[in-house]
Amino acid sequence: VENVRLLDRLSSRRAVVGTLYLTATHVIFVENGSETRKETWVLHSQISSIEKQATTATGCPLLIRCKNFQVIHLVIPQERDCHDVYISLIRLARPVKYEELYCFSFNPKLDKEEREQGWKLVDLNEEYNRMGVPNNYWQISDVNRDYGVCDSYPTEVYVPKSATAHIIVGSSKFRSRRRFPALSYYCKSNNASICRSSQPLSGFSARCLEDEQMLQAIRKANPGSDFIYVVDTRPKLNAMANRAAGKGYENEDNYSNIKFQFIGIENIHVMRNSLQKMLEVCELKSPSMSDFLWGLENSGWLKHIKAIMDAGIFIAKAVAEEGVSVLVHCSDGWDRTAQVCSVASLLLDPYYRTMKGFMVLIEKDWVSFGHKFNHRYGNLDGDPKEISPVIDQFIECVWQLMEQFPCAFEFNERFLIHIQHHIYSCQFGNFLCNSQKERRELKIKERTYSLWAHLWKNRADYLNPLYRSDHGQTQGTLHPQIAPCNFLYKFWSGMYNRFEKGLHPRQSVTDYLMAVKEETQQLEEELEVLQERLANLQKSQSGNNKIKSKQQDRSKQFGLYTSNNSLANTPQEYSNDLKSFPSRSPSQGDEDSALILTQDNLKSSDPDLSANSDQESGVEDLSCRSSSGGGCLPSEDSGKDSDEAVFLAG
């Protein structure tokens, strides 16, 4: 469709005209007439809703909201075209078969072996061994070998050694969807563990001997402690309501040596509405500070984030400080339980705060234990009531922790954002389906690629420059504060206003430090070479032309890094301006190469994310809107009208 206008959400005056293409996998908008040929790519699987608004004199508006929080506002001249686009997108955005998803057509040009290697990067067997199981207390159980006991559990689960197959099967019959207690995390140093399950089918008075034995077995697997905590992550009211349906929670009188605790994390429906409300706040046009803060409070989002964090903190404290094992469950044990277990693990074990460890953590607590990715993130057309930002909340918890413990994590914010993106993108097979069983049936590993390998390949982009493995913060358990005035929970604009670059800090400390560290590495290498050569020269004073030419090469190369470095210093938004107004480049190096370097930076990390060049277009739009930094040239005055609007409107 031609002559489509792409509107800027914040300023109606800043619209661009271009052509809209629909392909089998993407919506592509290509801007007219610009030399750089700016493109906006959106994966169909990212589309969360499409809204056709009333036709106006200028055309028919179409609003596309994406799961990665991008909002695209198009105006299509002909009502009929708009309708066609709308109908096609509705169909394309809601595939009914897994085979329609992008990961089955996505081909990063890797051979079979590389693909298999990619899937082997994260190995849960290795992970359990790293934790220290199997050992005297824990063993692997094959009771679920053919998914015979629980079809949403993995085939291999760790259970206490004293729990016989009889006990496990018995216990599974007393638990929702037969999700019996299984090991999530084992703390080598004191034998305390985190186990997970679903709610017991206790109703008002039902008991199950095997289930009671199962909990006993978990306690016995930690000889240092004479009780275990049973943490029900639901609000007490919800849990009690479940009793009427024959489900419920553990009665302390029936189970010996347990301490029962409610945590009060709301259910997926509350969370879905909460996110919806918060996104409405993000979408407000020039909100006042109190509109924003009131909206944020009213959405309850940060309250929910805090509830999840508090639960994680409670469990981590029980395990690390009290040495007590914890059994965590909610209703089905695949949403809140996954959130809480993974936050606790992250606090407890520095390994999960490394890049590899974080992948393992998601694989362990989310993928293998049957978090319903397909239902929660709406990969296939399904019940909208099943959709909920469960893992988004976990990812945000990690970010909030990163803000409090800036040196504790090996990865940076971009890593989290890209993982969030791919949970919805369906470009890789990792997060397809609702369980391990379904993934095996679909032969995901043979037919799609693994995200972890992709991220690992680009790991340089995801490093936190402040992380040092020998640093104090990277060791041991993290102890975050609990009160909001001690642990400032912030609105994560890097995520929820991700595509509005103008709202973010214009200079990124992380990028700057990464560039410096990269340069440092170059310097280290060069220093070594130079020292070697110096030694050689001192030995024989005969100058050698060959070496000399090599030296020139090196210094040229070096110059490039410096220029990259100072470009990082320039707010990235201005990089487009830099090209049009080279005189403004503060760098002493070659501007073009420097420019390419930044674009590389954007692109290399993730072809789809940034070939999706809306990142760049967003950059340009905003740099003008917020009356960009440069402003050295009067020719830039074109931007002034809307600039004024921005500040005058406020």
Next chain:
Amino acid sequence: MEFAELIKTPRADNVVLHRPFHLAVEGTLCLTGHHLIFSSRRQDNAEELWLLHSNIDSIEKRFVGSLGTIVIKCKDLRIIQLDIPGMEECLNIASSIEALSTLDSVTLMYPFFYRPMFEVLEDGWSSFLLEQEFELLSSVTNEWRLSCVNKEFSVCPSYPPVVIVPKSIDDEALRKVALFRYGGRFPVLSYYHKKNGMAMMRSSQPLTGTNGRRCKEDEKLINATLRSGRRGFVIDTRPLTVAQQARAKGGGFEQEVHYPQWRRIHKYIERFHILQESFIKLVEACNDQSHNMDRWLSKLEASNWLTHIKELLTAACLAAQCIDREGASVLVHGSEGTDSTLQVTSLAQIILDPRCRTIRGFEALVVREWLQAGHPFQQRCAQSAYSNSKQKWEAPVFLLFLECVWQIHRQFPCSFEFNEHFLILLFEHAYASQFGTFLGNNESERAKLKLPQKTMSLWSWVNRPDELSRFQNPLYEANSLVIWPSVAPQSLQLWEGIFLRWNRPSRFLEEAEEERIHIIKYNKELQAKVNALRRQLAEMETDGEVQ
């Protein structure tokens, strides 16, 4: 008066000091004329706490049996608790602190007694003279002159003795204009934008009154800053209704009929007690240890603090935009021209002028736009957020400015030569200090108090290389561009460094800062080494060739 008269119990033993995120320490408490000193006796971790009495905002005492407890709340927002055995000792100490922290006379303040323990390399009192500023200006334009019309502080008591005004306006005219502006604050140059020759002026409101008085000299003065055919902007920091109401009290605003070349924009910036209340509410929210997120957010919102930040930043961006983008001259004023006016003009300079983002340039800005421009520091900073005495003129005007600088700093972390600690330092010293810099309400008072002769300047201390190194931003790389901050709510954050400073475990953030410094330092060292080696090699190679 002798301080000793106020100190009945100069020393108490077995006192226990409680602070958030620190273990309680036992030690000895001493009172001197200006300090409260606590020293722990533990050998392994000898620790001393020195607190200026003038830093104490409020004090509460309570008793459990004969054990007295004093809670001291400071102007820098810290709260400490002292458990003092002995009812009489505790009462004595409390009443001494109360008396010593509320001394009436400025000349009894610590700066008049402070003797520096460091060598003065440069006298801060003469580091930033307007004459030097003018010299710089003369090198780019000759449209301005230095006027000594206010030499005896007779034309405008809150202005410095020298000011910069358009060359075409003589002192006689300035005297007339002064009569037409509130408090005699006639329009003077605040900032000259070298890039396009546009000027930012500041003044107080014109005294038009209800009958629309006018002053030809005033019109001529501000028109002198316009290029022919171009318009200028008057940024009035009051809403239109307030400006209109001001006419009834003799004030007013520039009316279009008399100022046809000027477009007036009203940007509301809150003042005085509203700001102070907002400050008090925010600090109260930050000390609420409740675990409830809703309560925290609603208190944060109810304080309105971030709203004030957003309004102020927006007004400053607008002023900067008029100058840089519209190519227009700007006149900024509110009512008195000593508060919101200065906030706007100084922030606009942070945005426009890279020099103001250096340490020295920022100091010069504070001196020029706040101290010399007559912001009444002594009145505004007499009490901080914990005071329960009745407010008079207190308002966190300067703190708001510092926080806006911090907000811009956060968005452009590589464009400032100074770090967050430098801003915090200025906040602390504006409220309580051993230096005389922030004493008095204007230059006239400072001259009468003979501050430059009798007290030490903050700048004399801070500009010593040893001190300076603590305030340098490791990420700084000079950025010659205009920097436009985002004023969207999503882009503004609570300044934890001030408001949660004593309420959060700071270790992890400090470690991060150290790591940043380390990364940059190591890089620079390597660079130096590599360059040295390269040079050495080049020399050896040429030597080799010569041979």
